[in-house]
Amino acid sequence: MRTIKFSTPLQDKKYFDNVKRLLDSKKSLHGPGENIFKIKKELKKQFGFEHVHLTNSCTAAMEICALMLSLKKNDEVLMPSYNYNTTASSFVRTGCKIRYCDIKKENLLPSFDDFRKNVNKNTKVIIVIHMQGLCVDYLDKLKKFCLKKKIILIEDAAPALGTYLKGKSVGSYGDFATFSFHETKNYQSGIGGLLVVNNKKFRKKSDLVFDKGTDRTYVVSDPNYHKKYYSWVELGSCFRLPELNASYLQPQIKDINKVIDYRERLFKRYYENFFNWLKDEFIICNKYKHKDKYNYHAFTIILKKKEREKFLKYLKNQKIIAFISFEALHLSKMGKKWLTKNTKLKNTNEIIKKIVRLPMHNKLSIQEVDYISKKVKDYFKK
Numbered sequence: 465m466r467t468i469k470f471s472t473p474l475q476d477k478k479y480f481d482n483v484k485r486l487l488d489s490k491k492s493l494h495g496p497g498e499n500i501f502k503i504k505k506e507l508k509k510q511f512g513f514e515h516v517h518l519t520n521s522c523t524a525a526m527e528i529c530a531l532m533l534s535l536k537k538n539d540e541v542l543m544p545s546y547n548y549n550t551t552a553s554s555f556v557r558t559g560c561k562i563r564y565c566d567i568k569k570e571n572l573l574p575s576f577d578d579f580r581k582n583v584n585k586n587t588k589v590i591i592v593i594h595m596q597g598l599c600v601d602y603l604d605k606l607k608k609f610c611l612k613k614k615i616i617l618i619e620d621a622a623p624a625l626g627t628y629l630k631g632k633s634v635g636s637y638g639d640f641a642t643f644s645f646h647e648t649k650n651y652q653s654g655i656g657g658l659l660v661v662n663n664k665k666f667r668k669k670s671d672l673v674f675d676k677g678t679d680r681t682y683v684v685s686d687p688n689y690h691k692k693y694y695s696w697v698e699l700g701s702c703f704r705l706p707e708l709n710a711s712y713l714q715p716q717i718k719d720i721n722k723v724i725d726y727r728e729r730l731f732k733r734y735y736e737n738f739f740n741w742l743k744d745e746f747i748i749c750n751k752y753k754h755k756d757k758y759n760y761h762a763f764t765i766i767l768k769k770k771e772r773e774k775f776l777k778y779l780k781n782q783k784i785i786a787f788i789s790f791e792a793l794h795l796s797k798m799g800k801k802w803l804t805k806n807t808k809l810k811n812t813n814e815i816i817k818k819i820v821r822l823p824m825h826n827k828l829s830i831q832e833v834d835y836i837s838k839k840v841k842d843y844f845k846k
Contacts, residue, residue, distance in 0.1 A: 467783040468836065472827040473647040474723065478715050486711040495707025499714040506717045511633040515667045517659040517674045518705040522622045522644035523550040525659035529618055529640045531673050531699055532666050535560035535588055542582055543591040544574045545794040546812050551591060551620050552793055562802045564794050569766065569811045571749055576602045580609065589616045594624035594634055597761030598750060603629050603637040623649050626724050626759035639663035645713055650723050650761055653713035656705045673700040726826055727760035733830055734763045734822065737837035744768050745844040767818040775820065775843060782839045787821045
């Protein structure tokens, strides 16, 4: 038995062929070029995303959001503590504050009340995390709440492209949404990301921040623009996804449904292997069937006992590489700076050392899922 990796990047000959086609053409590897334009067109067709920027990471997309909002030092950004660190650091580096909210034990997502009860007069942004590619079921309600309170809503949808709620793609609800094309995601460009700008008020500013803070895009593309030469007009940086990376990603966009279909088969097999057997060893942190389309990014379990390190070591000895995801922000060296005496994170603290993600990727076979399932069961039989 070969070692079963936690994640293997999505690969196919036609993806490599498209990269070779770009290299053979001797066209610019920087871009934007044909591949970037095709991706943007396909994203609009499939998901209805009108105004997007292909970025060099999901972090870059979040940093653009932070720069656009020009928050002040007492302004607060509300987010779950169980969250990736650069979601927080993107805003911290602009000088504002962050505030944490709790999550539900059964799906690692915050409840509506987790957000509502932590909102105060300084709250300017709420970031909802689509953990495991799964979105909360109250996005429309949260959107209305934010509109009423004049709070910016950002969807951190890093692993969630292809997931829907009430017939709408995730990424369609917030003022902004960020996605990742990192090699651990369902579709990948090695490293890369996507910013969706739904709030029309910020579309022009996003163009400026995205292009190093300059108005080059308008000077080059708009013959009626009032300037002959571009210049520095906003605080920005180098956020662009190179055309080279885009050439690997571009054919994948049309394969999204095919990729999801295979991952659904893997998820279903895991679920069926465990569901009738399972007593109180762990809980499956998701469900197989959903009202709307889910992209089956992850298969996550939450152990009942604090035995994760022992469990992971056992799996590794069986040539199975599982993963913990990440630690909660409020427990980290940097993140604990924003932990206040009023911050209540009971559920997060209770389960953070019990979360395990099992292998899930498009190179994984049904036979390997069965092997993993058997070894997991064997562990709990001891």
